[in-house]
Amino acid sequence: MSKTIMIIDDDIDLVEAMRITLESTGFDVIDAQEGIKGLEIIREKYPDLLILDVMMGTQDEGFQLAYTLRSNPDTKDLPIIMVTAVGTQTGYHFDPSKDENFLPVDEFIEKPVNPQKLVDAINRNLPVV
Amino acid sequence: MSESTINHLSEFSFFTPNSLRRKLLWFIKLRWFASIGAFVYGLVLSYFFSETAQLSSLLICASLLLSFNIIFALFARLNEPTSIEREKYFLFVQIFADMCLLTAIIHFSGGIENPLYFFFVFYIIITSIVTDRPSLPFIVAGIDCVLFTFMTIGEHVGWIQHYHLALISHEITIMIFAMLIFYTTIFVSAYISISLIARHRKVKNLILEQNKKLEESSVEKMKFFRFVSHELKSPIVAIESTANVITDVMADKIDNKVKNLMERIQSRTQQMLSMIKDLLDISYNQLSDDKGELVNPCEFLKSFIENERPLAEANNISLTIDICSKKANLLLDKFKLEKIFSNIFGNAIRYTPEGGTVTVTTDIINSNWILNITDSGIGIALEDQNQIFDEFFRAKNAKDHVSIGTGLGLNIVQKFVAEINGSIEIQSELNQGTIVIIKVPVHE
Known part of the structure; x- marks a missing residue:
C-alpha cells in the first residue's frame, strides 16, 4: 500500500507542484490550506508524513501546528518536514541537529522546492515498517 | 516632512x-x-x-x-x-x-x-x-x-x-559712572547672547525633532520595503517550484526545446530570488536593533567550509584551508559573519574555473584578526576594481562566467564589514585570481 503524505501550505501552486512530484513517485497526497483544517484531516486520515509550511496565516502558524501535533499522543510520532523560506527572510538558518528540543520537526527543506530533495527527505523520514 | x-x-x-x-x-x-x-x-x-x-x-x-x-x-x-x-x-x-x-x-x-x-x-x-x-x-x-x-x-x-x-574733582562720580558703563556693557552683552542662544536652542530642538521623525519614517519605509520584498518572493518561489517539477518530474514528457525554455525560466527566477534574498538581508540588518548572536569566527568558519566543501568538489576546485592556528579572542555577529563569508567564499568558488584552487587562511597580526581568501579564478579587470563594491555592479567577465548574480553581494559585504569595525581589501588581476583580505580588530 502506498504511503500517504499530507501537505499543509496556503500557497496552492506550491501544493500542486509538490503533489505532482509526490504522486509521480507513488505517494498518495492529501492537502489543506490552513492549520485547523489540516489538523482535522490528520486526525481523520492518519497520514504517514506531514509536509508543513512554516508560515501560513500568522508568522508561526506552522510551528504552532507542529507543537500541537507533538503534544498529542496520537500524532506525536508523525514525521514532519517543514518547508520554509525563512532562511532567506531572516538570514537565520534552522538547524534541527542543534535545536531539536526547540524545533518540533524532523527536517527542514528550503523553498523553492527541489523535487529530488523533497523525495529524498520524505524517504529519509518515513517510518521504517 | x-x-x-x-x-x-x-x-x-x-x-x-x-x-x-x-x-x-x-x-x-x-x-x-x-x-x-x-x-x-x-x-x-x-x-x-x-x-x-x-x-x-x-x-x-x-x-x-x-x-x-x-x-x-x-x-x-x-x-x-x-x-x-x-x-x-x-x-x-x-x-x-x-x-x-x-x-x-x-x-x-x-x-x-x-x-x-x-x-x-x-x-x-x-x-x-x-x-x-x-x-x-x-x-x-x-x-x-x-x-x-x-x-x-x-x-x-x-x-x-x-x-x-x-573735572578731576569728580573722582568718585567718574568711578561710579565707569562702573555703570561697565555693568551696562556686560549685561547688554549677556542679554544679546541669551537672545541668540534661545533662538538657536529652538532651532536645535526643532531639528532634533525632525531628525527623530525622519528616523521613524525611515524605519517605516524599511519595513514596507521588507514587506514588499517578502511578498515578491512568494510568487517567485511558486514559479520556480513549479518549473522544477516540469524539468525534473516531467522530463520525459517535454522535448528539448521546452526543456531549454524551462531552464531559462529557472535561471531568471533564481536570479530574481537571489536579488530578493539580498534585499531581505539588507532590510533585516537595518531593522534589527539587537547586536545579534555572537560567535567565534574560527568555529563558525570550520563548520561553514565543511558544509560548502561538496560545492567546491562538484566544481573540481581544490580547497586549501589553514585557519585558526592562533587563538583569537573575538566574537562576531553571526548573521553578518555568515553573510560576509558566504559571499566572499561563494564568489571564490563561483568565479574559479574547474580545476582551480581556493585558499582560506586566518591569522592574527598586530591585534587584527585577518581572514584571507585567495582564488585562482577569473579575476577583476583593473578598470572594474573601483566599482566592485557599488550596488548592482557586475563586471563583464563575471557575467560571462556566471550569468546569475545580483551585484549586491560585495556591497552587502562592505557594509557588514564596516559594521563589525573591520576593513576589506581586494587585490586582483584579470585571469590570475583574486585575494580578499578582511581585517577585524581583536579585543584583548
Missing part, C-alpha cells in the same frame, strides 16, 4: 530675506531703547558733570539716533524683504550710522576718557548674530577701530576739539 514643518524650519533659517528682516526688526526695537538711553545719558551727564558736559551736542546725537531709527522703521515697514543682499545692505547702513553716532557721543563726552567705548563691542556681537558671513564682524571691528583711532588721535593732535568727561 509636512509643509508646516518646512515653514517652521525656514522661520529659523539664517539664509532667507525674511529671517534676516526679522533680526533687523529686533535690532530696530533695541535701538528705540538705545535712543531713550542716549537722551537719559546726556541729561545724567549734564546733571553730574555740568562743568564739562556738552548737553546740546549729546541731545543732537540722541535725536539723530531716534530720527535714524524712525527712518529705518518706516523703511522696513514700506519695503518687503526681497533679497538677502538688500537686507544685508540695510543692516550695514544701520550699523554704520550707529557706530558714527556712538563715536560722536563718546567724542562729546570725554573721548578716550569715557569707558563708553566698550559699547562698540555690541555691534560686533550683533553683526555676528545677524549675518551668516564670518567676514562681516571683522569689517565692523575694523570700522570701529578706524573711527575710534580717528577720534582719539584727532583729539590728541588738535584736528578736533577734546572735551573732558569731568
Whole structure:
C-alpha cells in the first residue's frame, strides 16, 4: 500500500507542484490550506508524513501546528518536514541537529522546492515498517 | 516632512530675506531703547558733570539716533524683504550710522576718557548674530577701530576739539559712572547672547525633532520595503517550484526545446530570488536593533567550509584551508559573519574555473584578526576594481562566467564589514585570481 503524505501550505501552486512530484513517485497526497483544517484531516486520515509550511496565516502558524501535533499522543510520532523560506527572510538558518528540543520537526527543506530533495527527505523520514 | 514643518524650519533659517528682516526688526526695537538711553545719558551727564558736559551736542546725537531709527522703521515697514543682499545692505547702513553716532557721543563726552567705548563691542556681537558671513564682524571691528583711532588721535593732535568727561574733582562720580558703563556693557552683552542662544536652542530642538521623525519614517519605509520584498518572493518561489517539477518530474514528457525554455525560466527566477534574498538581508540588518548572536569566527568558519566543501568538489576546485592556528579572542555577529563569508567564499568558488584552487587562511597580526581568501579564478579587470563594491555592479567577465548574480553581494559585504569595525581589501588581476583580505580588530 502506498504511503500517504499530507501537505499543509496556503500557497496552492506550491501544493500542486509538490503533489505532482509526490504522486509521480507513488505517494498518495492529501492537502489543506490552513492549520485547523489540516489538523482535522490528520486526525481523520492518519497520514504517514506531514509536509508543513512554516508560515501560513500568522508568522508561526506552522510551528504552532507542529507543537500541537507533538503534544498529542496520537500524532506525536508523525514525521514532519517543514518547508520554509525563512532562511532567506531572516538570514537565520534552522538547524534541527542543534535545536531539536526547540524545533518540533524532523527536517527542514528550503523553498523553492527541489523535487529530488523533497523525495529524498520524505524517504529519509518515513517510518521504517 | 509636512509643509508646516518646512515653514517652521525656514522661520529659523539664517539664509532667507525674511529671517534676516526679522533680526533687523529686533535690532530696530533695541535701538528705540538705545535712543531713550542716549537722551537719559546726556541729561545724567549734564546733571553730574555740568562743568564739562556738552548737553546740546549729546541731545543732537540722541535725536539723530531716534530720527535714524524712525527712518529705518518706516523703511522696513514700506519695503518687503526681497533679497538677502538688500537686507544685508540695510543692516550695514544701520550699523554704520550707529557706530558714527556712538563715536560722536563718546567724542562729546570725554573721548578716550569715557569707558563708553566698550559699547562698540555690541555691534560686533550683533553683526555676528545677524549675518551668516564670518567676514562681516571683522569689517565692523575694523570700522570701529578706524573711527575710534580717528577720534582719539584727532583729539590728541588738535584736528578736533577734546572735551573732558569731568573735572578731576569728580573722582568718585567718574568711578561710579565707569562702573555703570561697565555693568551696562556686560549685561547688554549677556542679554544679546541669551537672545541668540534661545533662538538657536529652538532651532536645535526643532531639528532634533525632525531628525527623530525622519528616523521613524525611515524605519517605516524599511519595513514596507521588507514587506514588499517578502511578498515578491512568494510568487517567485511558486514559479520556480513549479518549473522544477516540469524539468525534473516531467522530463520525459517535454522535448528539448521546452526543456531549454524551462531552464531559462529557472535561471531568471533564481536570479530574481537571489536579488530578493539580498534585499531581505539588507532590510533585516537595518531593522534589527539587537547586536545579534555572537560567535567565534574560527568555529563558525570550520563548520561553514565543511558544509560548502561538496560545492567546491562538484566544481573540481581544490580547497586549501589553514585557519585558526592562533587563538583569537573575538566574537562576531553571526548573521553578518555568515553573510560576509558566504559571499566572499561563494564568489571564490563561483568565479574559479574547474580545476582551480581556493585558499582560506586566518591569522592574527598586530591585534587584527585577518581572514584571507585567495582564488585562482577569473579575476577583476583593473578598470572594474573601483566599482566592485557599488550596488548592482557586475563586471563583464563575471557575467560571462556566471550569468546569475545580483551585484549586491560585495556591497552587502562592505557594509557588514564596516559594521563589525573591520576593513576589506581586494587585490586582483584579470585571469590570475583574486585575494580578499578582511581585517577585524581583536579585543584583548
